[in-house]
Amino acid sequence: MQRRISRQVRVGEALIGGGAPVSIQSMTNTQTSDTEATIEQIRGLEAAGCDIVRVSVPDLPSAQALRGIMDGISIPLVADIHFDHTLALEAISQGVHKLRLNPGNIRDPEKIKLIADKAGEKGIPIRIGVNSGSIDRERYGKPTPEALVQSGLDEAELLESRGFRDIVISLKSFDVTTIIDAYRLMAQQTDYPLHLGVTEAGLLRQGTIRSAVGIGALLAEGIGDTLRVSLTAAPVEEIGVGIEILKSLDMLERGFTIISCPTCARCKLDLESIAIEVERRLSAIDTLPPLRIAVMGCVVNGPGEAKDADVGVAGAQDGGVIFAHGKAVRKVTAEAMVDELIAEVQRVADAR
Numbered sequence: 561m562q563r564r565i566s567r568q569v570r571v572g573e574a575l576i577g578g579g580a581p582v583s584i585q586s587m588t589n590t591q592t593s594d595t596e597a598t599i600e601q602i603r604g605l606e607a608a609g610c611d612i613v614r615v616s617v618p619d620l621p622s623a624q625a626l627r628g629i630m631d632g633i634s635i636p637l638v639a640d641i642h643f644d645h646t647l648a649l650e651a652i653s654q655g656v657h658k659l660r661l662n663p664g665n666i667r668d669p670e671k672i673k674l675i676a677d678k679a680g681e682k683g684i685p686i687r688i689g690v691n692s693g694s695i696d697r698e699r700y701g702k703p704t705p706e707a708l709v710q711s712g713l714d715e716a717e718l719l720e721s722r723g724f725r726d727i728v729i730s731l732k733s734f735d736v737t738t739i740i741d742a743y744r745l746m747a748q749q750t751d752y753p754l755h756l757g758v759t760e761a762g763l764l765r766q767g768t769i770r771s772a773v774g775i776g777a778l779l780a781e782g783i784g785d786t787l788r789v790s791l792t793a794a795p796v797e798e799i800g801v802g803i804e805i806l807k808s809l810d811m812l813e814r815g816f817t818i819i820s821c822p823t824c825a826r827c828k829l830d831l832e833s834i835a836i837e838v839e840r841r842l843s844a845i846d847t848l849p850p851l852r853i854a855v856m857g858c859v860v861n862g863p864g865e866a867k868d869a870d871v872g873v874a875g876a877q878d879g880g881v882i883f884a885h886g887k888a889v890r891k892v893t894a895e896a897m898v899d900e901l902i903a904e905v906q907r908v909a910d911a912r
C-alpha cells in the first residue's frame with residue numbers, strides 16, 4: 561500500500577503526517593475542570609497505548625485547568641474548542657500542544673485570525689475539525705462530502721492567510737460512505753495531514769464496526785495520518801479498537817494478536833473459553849513483544865495456522881499440540897493447554 565505523504569506537524573513530542581506512524585487519539589469524558597479525575601483518566605489512556613489525548617474546553621475553568629493537567633500526564637494534550645474563541649486563546653496561553661477548532665461554530669473570520677496568530681506565535685498546530693452535525697448549513701447546504709471538504713478548505717484558507725500552516729483536517733460524519741468520499745476528495749486536493757474518524761459511531765459493537773469500516777477503508781488506500789475511534793463507551797475502549805484497526809492493516813507492531821478459529825463440529829474443546837483465557841492472561845503481561853498466537857480447534861487448519869504464528873496450539877483428540885516458531889514442541893492435555901501455551905509464549909518472548 562502506498563501511503564499518501566502529507567506535510568508534517570508536531571504536537572508536543574508526537575508527529576502527525578509526513579510519513580510518521582499513524583497515531584491513536586482519544587478524548588476524555590471527565591469534567592476537564594476536575595484536574596485530578598482528568599489526569600487519572602488520561603493516565604489510563606496512556607497505559608492502553610494512546611498517543612495524543614483531547615479534552616473538551618466548554619468554559620473558562622476548564623481552560624484554566626489545562627496547564628495542571630499537562631503537568632500530570634506524559635502525552636500531548638489537545639484542547640477542543642467550540643463557540644468561544646477566547647477559550648482557544650486561553651488554552652494557547654496555558655501551553656496546550658494543539659487546538660481543535662470547529663469551523664461550524666466559530667464563524668467570525670476575525671476571531672479565527674486572532675487564534676491563528678497566537679497559535680503561530682507559540683508554534684502549535686490547529687486541527688480543523690469539520691463535523692457533519694455542526695456544518696454551517698446556510699453556507700454549505702447539506703453535509704455532503706463536497707460540503708465537508710469545502711468547509712475545511714475555507715477554514716484552512718483563512719488560517720493560511722495569516723501565514724499559519726500547521727494545519728490538520730478532519731471531516732467527520734456518522735455516515736461512513738460520506739466520510740470515505742470526503743477524505744478521498746480532500747486527499748486529492750491538498751497535502752494537509754488528515755485525522756480520521758467516524759463520529760457518533762454508537763455503542764461499542766456498532767461503533768467498532770463502523771469505525772473499522774470507515775477508517776480501515778481509508779487507511780487501506782494510504783489515506784490518514786492519525787485517528788480517533790469515537791464510541792459511546794469508556795474512552796479506553798477507543799484505544800483498543802484503534803490499535804486493532806492498525807494491526808489489521810500491518811500498520812502497528814504492538815502487543816499480541818490472537819488467531820483463533822470459529823470452531824465447528826470437528827472441535828472437541830471449549831475453544832472460546834480457552835481463547836478468552838489466553839487473551840486475558842496475555843493482556844496482563846506488560847512487556848510482551850508483538851507476537852501472533854494461534855488458538856485453533858483441530859488438525860484441519862490448526863497445525864498450519866499454529867505453525868505460521870509465533871506460538872500456537874492446535875486441538876487434537878485428547879488435548880492439543882503446542883507449536884513454537886513453526887515446530888511442534890509437545891502434546892498437552894486440554895486442562896493444561898492454557899498454562900502450557902502461556903509458558904511457551906513467555907519463553908519465546910524472553911528469547912527476543
Ligand code: SF4
Pocket residue numbers: 821822823824825826827856857858859860861862
Ligand atoms: S480449525 Fe478445525 S475446528 Fe476450527 S473451524 Fe477449522 S475445521 Fe473447525
